[in-house]
Amino acid sequence: MRPLLIAGNWKCHLRHASARRLAEEVRQGLPQIDGILVALCPAFVHIPPVKEVIKGSPIILGAQDLHWQDDVAATGEVGPSMLAEWVEVVIIGHSERRRLFGESDEVVNRKVKAALQAGMRPILCIGETLEERQRGDTFIVLARQLEGALAQVDSPEGIVIAYEPVWAIGTHMAATGPQAQEVALFIRSWIGKKWDPQCADSVIILYGGSVTPQNMAEFATQPDIDGALVGGASLDSRSFLGIIAEAARAKGKPWGS
């Protein structure tokens, strides 16, 4: 039985005080949870204060990126071992990093391997652009991204895969439940073929892209979708908690008992 995972990607938002406040509100608003994983992924500078705020709660702390090497001359970067002292999960290969910073599948692969080696759980993001979808290349693109990102990875165990269609991120144009399910099933089968069906069955697959409390149930009711990676709606505690509650309800997980 896979857990439900809802991760908030705060991107390049908030200040020290507002990051603390948001973490505090999420902490306060979260009832007792069983079988539900909730992760917050603030910007690097907000990781220590958020860690302090969520101490003693079940909230998992995450980062939005990492460098693949420790102790190197790489100005501005944060290496895997130093990051692993602070967080349990790390988003890798987000489409904004691919698009704005030119991250290739090869770089994504180095980061996935480095995160695993340092003991962190990668949330690997993959997704097609609108143009690629319209050309009918969605599955070709996703297979290429999976193949690249997971090259020389012994087992996908512990890796979370987030399907984030680029056209749905920050656009208020979420995919439909069936569209996301079709891709989640494709990802699971791909993993089953590369490794084995049993480990494919254990991999957590998320949907991301304009998720709100209003549309969360549409995704969470799909059999191969195990939660969401939430951007904009995670910056407001009420909508983020609403998303978790909707997902819990759709998956039949106890909420608030």
Ligand code: PGA
């Ligand atoms: P969004 O972002 O929820 O604002 O669309 C999702 C993401 O980029 O992870």
